[in-house]
Amino acid sequence: xxxxxxxxxxxxxxxxxxxxxxxxxxxxxxxxxxxxxxxxxxxxxxxxxxxxxxxxxxxxxxxxxxxxxxxxxxxxxxxxxxxxxxxxxxxxxxxxxxxxxxxxxxxxxxxxxxxxxxxxxxxxxxxxxxxxxxxxxxxxxxxxxxxxxxxxxxxxxxxxxxxxxxxxxxxxxxxxxxxxxxxxxxxxxxxxxxxxxxxxxxxxxxxxxxxxxxxxxxxxxxxxxxxxxxxxxxxxxxxxxxxxxxxxxxxxxxxxxxxxxxxxxxxxxxxxxxxxx
Amino acid sequence: xxxxxxxxxxxxxxxxxxxxxxxxxxxxxxxxxxxxxxxxxxxxxxxxxxxxxxxxxxxxxxxxxxxxxxxxxxxxxxxxxxxxxxxxxxxxxxxxxxxxxxxxxxxxxxxxxxxxxxxxxxxxxxxxxxxxxxxxxxxxxxxxxxxxxxxxxxxxxxxxxxxxxxxxxxxxxxxxxxxxxxxxxxxxxxxxxxxxxxx
Ligand SMILES: [Zn+2]
Ligand SMILES: [Zn+2]
Numbered sequence: 341x342x343x344x345x346x347x348x349x350x351x352x353x354x355x356x357x358x359x360x361x362x363x364x365x366x367x368x369x370x371x372x373x374x375x376x377x378x379x380x381x382x383x384x385x386x387x388x389x390x391x392x393x394x395x396x397x398x399x400x401x402x403x404x405x406x407x408x409x410x411x412x413x414x415x416x417x418x419x420x421x422x423x424x425x426x427x428x429x430x431x432x433x434x435x436x437x438x439x440x441x442x443x444x445x446x447x448x449x450x451x452x453x454x455x456x457x458x459x460x461x462x463x464x465x466x467x468x469x470x471x472x473x474x475x476x477x478x479x480x481x482x483x484x485x486x487x488x489x490x491x492x493x494x495x496x497x498x499x500x501x502x503x504x505x506x507x508x509x510x511x512x513x514x515x516x517x518x519x520x521x522x523x524x525x526x527x528x529x530x531x532x533x534x535x536x537x538x539x540x541x542x543x544x545x546x547x548x549x550x551x552x553x554x555x556x557x558x559x560x561x562x563x564x565x566x567x568x569x570x571x572x573x574x575x576x577x578x579x580x581x582x583x584x585x586x587x588x589x590x591x592x593x594x595x596x597x598x599x600x601x602x603x604x605x606x607x608x609x610x611x612x613x614x615x616x617x
Numbered sequence: 618x619x620x621x622x623x624x625x626x627x628x629x630x631x632x633x634x635x636x637x638x639x640x641x642x643x644x645x646x647x648x649x650x651x652x653x654x655x656x657x658x659x660x661x662x663x664x665x666x667x668x669x670x671x672x673x674x675x676x677x678x679x680x681x682x683x684x685x686x687x688x689x690x691x692x693x694x695x696x697x698x699x700x701x702x703x704x705x706x707x708x709x710x711x712x713x714x715x716x717x718x719x720x721x722x723x724x725x726x727x728x729x730x731x732x733x734x735x736x737x738x739x740x741x742x743x744x745x746x747x748x749x750x751x752x753x754x755x756x757x758x759x760x761x762x763x764x765x766x767x768x769x770x771x772x773x774x775x776x777x778x779x780x781x782x783x784x785x786x787x788x789x790x791x792x793x794x795x796x797x798x799x800x801x802x803x804x805x806x807x808x809x810x811x812x813x814x815x816x
Contacts, residue, residue, distance in 0.1 A: 352732055358639040381637075388802040392765040393732075418804055423768040426729075426776065433731035440732075580731035586738050587729075587773060 342403045347416070348373060349456050351436045353391045355381060363391050363410060364440065365399060368453040372445040375401050375408040390415045394422070394432045394460060419464050426587050428463045431473045434580040435459055438477065441574040442484055451483055455546060462550055474559055475541070475549050477566040482542045486513060486569065490539055493517035500539075506530050510565035511572035526568065528561045625651070677748070679724040679741050681706050689713075695721050698755035702745065702774065704728050704762060712760065720756075723748065728766040729773060737773070745774075749781055756784045763790055763808075 346369035356362035361380040367373040380387045387410075390397050396417040402409045422428045435456065443452055459476040466472045481487045490508070491500050493516050500506075505518040507527040514527075515535075521527065534555060541549055554562065567578060585591055619626050625647060633643035650658050674680065675687035682688070689695050699720030703709050709722050727740040737743075748754065759774055761767035771787055778785050790808035792801055801809075 355636065358637060358642055385800060389804045390802075394765065415803060420804070423765055424772045426769060426773045429765075429769045430731050437732050579734035582734050583729065583731040583736035586736035 343401070343411075344369060344403075345398065345400045346370065346373070347453070347457075348397055348399050349436075349453070349460070350391055350393055350395045350397060351440050352393065361387075361391065365397075366436070366439050366443060366453055366456050367399070368450050369448060370445075371447045371449045371452070372440070372443045373399075373401075373408065374445065375399070375410040377410040377413070380410075387413055389418070392418065394419060394429075394436060396457060396460070417460075419460050422460075422464050425469075428469045430580060430584045430587060431469050432460060432463055434578070434584065435473065435476060435480075437578060437580050438480065438570050441570060441576060442480075451546075452480065455479055455483060458546055458550075466550070470559060470563070471554065472550070474554060474563050474566070475552060477563070478538060478541060479546070479549055481510065481566060481569060486573070487538075487542070488513035488515055490515050490535055493520060495520040500532055500535060504532055506532065506535055508535070508565065510562075511569040528565045530558065530562075531555070534558050534562075674724075674726075678722045679726055679744065680709055680722060689721055695719065696752070697721075698753055699758060700745075700748070700752075700754055700756070701758040701760050703760050704767060704770075708760065708762070718758070720758075721752075725761070725770070728761060728764075728770040730766055740770075742774070742777075746777075749783075754781075754783045756786060759785065759787045 346367045348365035348367035351364045351366055351372075353361050353363045356376055359379050359382040361377045363375055363377055365373045365375070377387055377391065380391070389395075390413040395415060396419070398414050398416055399410060400412040402411050419432070422432055439452070439456060443449060455476060459472065462472045462476075463469050478487075487510075488494075492498060493503070493506075494514050495516055496519065498517055503517045503519070506529070507516050507518070507521045507524075508514070508530050509524075509527050511526070516527075537552055537554065541552055567581060570576075570578060621629065628650075629640065629643045629647045632638055632646050633640045635643075638646070650661075671683050672681050673683075673685075675682045675690055676685055677690040678687060680687045680689065684691070697720040699718070700723050701709075701712060701718050701720060702723045702725060703712065704725055704727065706724055709724055712718050712722075723741070723745050725740045725742065725745075727735055729735060729737065729740070745757075757774070757778060759771040761771045775785050775787075789812050790805065791812060792798065792805065792809050798806070
């Protein structure tokens with residue numbers, strides 16, 4: 341039996357068995373963490389208001405019989421203002437969905453937790469939430485080790501500075517120069533400046549990331565490319581994108597680039613359905 | 618090895634999928650049904666069949682009903698111009714039992730839930746707007762739960778209702794009656810203080 345305590349962000353919750361709840365966190369100590377909160381449905385007092393999606397909490401756990409049991413949970417930050425701004429709230433959900441699909445369970449990856457925490461703080465107060473989401477996803481892709489070096493053409497090896505125009509395929513991690521590009525809608529056309537900015541972002545501490553400014557016309561294609569990367573990696577459709585398209589009709593990002601990955605139409609939440617007790 | 622005959626274990630498996638039931642309760646219920654008089658079990662089965670055949674949602678408010686329009690929508694005295702918007706029928710019943718609301722309802726049949734792919738089109742929001750054409754609505758009372766999803770849904774409704782004439786109100790947040798401040802969580806206390814009124 342092992343006891344531990346960690347900071348964590350609530351990703352999803354679902355009913356479990358007769359009176360419990362199964363909660364999935366993004367934790368600082370052990371990546372994605374799933375724990376059972378015993379009696380959480382019967383008594384609202386013990387776990388009042390702590391399992392709301394995107395809340396920052398401190399959670400105490402006990403490992404027993406290959407299950408993680410949540411013994412206590414205290415709320416650190418609820419990010420309440422986000423609930424009154426549907427765009428910010430939906431972007432927080434989108435980031436959670438990507439974390440759910442990409443962060444491994446039980447492996448410590450503190451940097452991704454801190455990125456998530458900072459993303460929520462920035463989303464809460466920044467006036468351009470879409471820009472926050474874009475920077476967070478770029479940083480996340482790089483952190484998870486999926487971002488290519490972005491310093492030369494994959495075919496002719498020419499350096500970034502020698503061509504003004506480039507084509508990037510975030511899902512496959514390919515970068516090619518204008519000379520070697522053949523028309524393919526799954527590539528994003530990028531200027532050298534934007535690529536240099538993305539490269540620079542990987543070398544600076546997280547808190548400085550948010551000051552970077554992407555060119556306005558680059559934002560939508562980049563975001564679309566990053567979402568395709570997620571679809572490609574997980575072979576899943578992104579549920580929250582469908583909702584964002586409904587609540588922000590002007591979004592139109594997921595359709596800007598046609599994903600080349602086969603897409604399985606299954607919500608990530610399915611994992612909540614398993615019951616092994 | 619499963620100790621039960623296939624029919625019984627199949628029933629236990631199906632019962633344990635019902636909300637709030639685990640395998641233990643499901644087994645208990647199955648055993649109870651096995652020992653109950655034939656007529657009780659048959660009448661329960663008939664009830665379940667009838668439920669599927671006869672119960673539908675009200676064409677106005679989406680409350681459950683046996684008729685095309687539910688008893689509340691069919692009652693002219695409830696046409697007060699106030700519509701109380703709730704997430705589900707259970708919430709409607711809770712408010713009805715309190716007797717505090719004299720107007721009509723609108724059951725959304727869910728809340729916005731991005732990770733489940735539930736957006737405005739998956740719940741009864743369009744139908745709420747359609748009611749402005751057929752009813753004289755003076756007030757929309759947003760009574761979704763004070764959870765993250767319920768709150769976001771209420772704010773979304775507030776945002777898209779702003780071009781309509783009706784007054785939009787939100788149920789108050791606070792300490793439950795008979796409650797105790799000492800045992801109240803931080804967020805509820807904060808909201809209760811923010812929502813304080815002149816006494
Ligand atoms: Zn080249
Ligand atoms: Zn009705």
